[in-house]
Amino acid sequence: MPKYIEEQPFNLAGIIIGDEDNPSFFSSLKVFEDEGETKVWFLVKADSTEKHQLIFSYGDGCGISITVPVVLN
Secondary structure (H helix, E strand, O other): OOOEEOOEEEEEEEEEEEEOOEEEEEEEOOOEEEOOEEEOOOOOOOOOOOOEEEEEEEOOOOOEEEEEEOOOO
16 A cells, blocks of 8 residues: 555555445554555455445545455455
């Protein structure tokens, strides 16, 4: 994950479970460096039917927010 997007610094990583506009659960995720890459991780039951999304925030206030769906295989 990049440290900056459009000159705005990385601010937060989180996981959303359920609908993005009305989630059943949200938690920030700890960010760590591993072999020169910035990473986050979480555990979930493989048979979960709930919608999971990762959210990455850059900058403050009305910064940039990127939401990525999690696909469970």
